[in-house]
Amino acid sequence: MRGARGWVVLVLVSLSIAGAAYLIQPHQDSPEHSSNSDAANGASAARLFAQSMGHPTDQIAGSFSTPVLDGMMFIFTPTSPFTSDEANSVRLWVRGGGTLIYASEQGDHELDRALGVARLGGGFVIDHQVANEVVPGVNRVAGTGFVTALEAAGEQVPFLRTPNGFATGYLQRLASGSVVVLADPLVLCNGYLDKSDNGRLLADLLGLARPGATVLFDEYHHGLTLSEFTPQAWLLTPWGAGLLWLLVAVFVGLVLRGRAFGPLIPRPAEVARTDVEWAVAVGQLLRRSSARSVTLGLLATATERAVALRTGIPLQPRERFWNALWVRAPEIAADLAEVETSLHASGSTEPDLLRTAQRLHRIAHPHPRVKT
Numbered sequence: 001m002r003g004a005r006g007w008v009v010l011v012l013v014s015l016s017i018a019g020a021a022y023l024i025q026p027h028q029d030s031p032e033h034s035s036n037s038d039a040a041n042g043a044s045a046a047r048l049f050a051q052s053m054g055h056p057t058d059q060i061a062g063s064f065s066t067p068v069l070d071g072m073m074f075i076f077t078p079t080s081p082f083t084s085d086e087a088n089s090v091r092l093w094v095r096g097g098g099t100l101i102y103a104s105e106q107g108d109h110e111l112d113r114a115l116g117v118a119r120l121g122g123g124f125v126i127d128h129q130v131a132n133e134v135v136p137g138v139n140r141v142a143g144t145g146f147v148t149a150l151e152a153a154g155e156q157v158p159f160l161r162t163p164n165g166f167a168t169g170y171l172q173r174l175a176s177g178s179v180v181v182l183a184d185p186l187v188l189c190n191g192y193l194d195k196s197d198n199g200r201l202l203a204d205l206l207g208l209a210r211p212g213a214t215v216l217f218d219e220y221h222h223g224l225t226l227s228e229f230t231p232q233a234w235l236l237t238p239w240g241a242g243l244l245w246l247l248v249a250v251f252v253g254l255v256l257r258g259r260a261f262g263p264l265i266p267r268p269a270e271v272a273r274t275d276v277e278w279a280v281a282v283g284q285l286l287r288r289s290s291a292r293s294v295t296l297g298l299l300a301t302a303t304e305r306a307v308a309l310r311t312g313i314p315l316q317p318r319e320r321f322w323n324a325l326w327v328r329a330p331e332i333a334a335d336l337a338e339v340e341t342s343l344h345a346s347g348s349t350e351p352d353l354l355r356t357a358q359r360l361h362r363i364a365h366p367h368p369r370v371k372t
Contacts, residue, residue: 033076033103033185035059035217040191043076043217046202049193050215053206057215064220066093071216072209076185077104078111078221087114094177099208103185105148108221116172117181118151126162128196129184134159134171135204138197143186150183160187178208295353296343299360303339306364307332335363 030037035047036059047057055072064086067073073093082090087110094100094115102111107119123146131138134157141160149166152158160169160182168183186192193199209215308315311332313324325333339359 031077032079032222033189034219034222035074035076036219038190041186041189043074043185043189045190045193046074046188047215047217049199049202050206053203054212055206055209055215056212057217059217059219061219061223064218066090066098067214067216069093069097070210071214072099072101072206073216073218074101075103075111075218075221076188077106078108078218080221080223082108082110082221084110087111091115091174094179095175097176099178099180099213101180101182101188101205103182103188105144105183105185115174115179115181116156118153119183120149120151120166123148124162124164124166129160129162129168129187131197131201132159132161135201137200138204140196141187141198141201142195143184143189143192143198147184150181156181180205180208293343296356299357300340300343303336303360303364307336332363335359339363 030039030042033041033043035043038044050057050072058067060067060073066089073090075090087108090100090111091114100115102115102117107117111117112119125146127145128140128142129147130140147162147168149162149168150156150158150170152167152170156170156172158167158170161167170181172179172181182188187198188202188205193202206215304321305315307313307325307329308321311325311329313321313328315321322333322337325336339356343356
């Protein structure tokens, strides 16, 4: 009955924690700009927009792999970091003819390295971004009010800038492919496509892909990956928050179930065993395992040790021991040699084993002669 009460309390605590998490955490929010989210900062509209323009769409999930060479891939704000191999594979895919739209506020370290993305420190408070002729029909776009600018150089051609001239988006050709880097992903998100010229910008970017090309959205780096077990992920990602609440519920349940069922019973002190008890125990073990030859070998070794102690002859090396025993006590040497020679034949039955053991015992501990 007490165990059932503990489980009921555990279920109630878990439901309370889940309810608190549901009420406290903001709803309809997608800080990673997932293509599965219909929130204002989600990217589900970008996926639908691509479909309406005749592009088959799909998501990268479960495992990360680059699409076909002439396709297009969107990477929005990775919350799980890219590995070095994944970032290098993205670069090779672009060079082979792929088109990558990489939109992230802070960027990913390995992906920035592989694509040569440089970001300026700090940020700028802005209300819009100014476009140029690289994106036809786009004059200005609106997104977040705070953006970290990009440091465009070489073949990186800026097409979005802050009002004071800092780059927030650029286009770069890499061999046969193209990379578009955006410092503000919100300009492509659901709740912002109807602002300024954001929708035209998305249309221009989708126009970089060939007609009918597949458009993929990376959702693999919006969840739990094998390379992502950082403390930050336990607080900033949806799966991390869920697992954290689960651990709290399990911990509270274990605390509630950790009550003692009765008084502690002290462990009785161990009683030292006598030599006779140890000898009886070893004998029983040898008897149950039918180890007659092992028993005779142990008795023979013990007999030699007793004879060496009584005669004062060192037991090792064994050959020298026997030579000295034949010289100093030839009668003992003859009896011991005769018994050890017949050891293999004496271990067939227990009566033979007993007779051989008695002979060895008489050699090791002979009866003192009574003087008359």
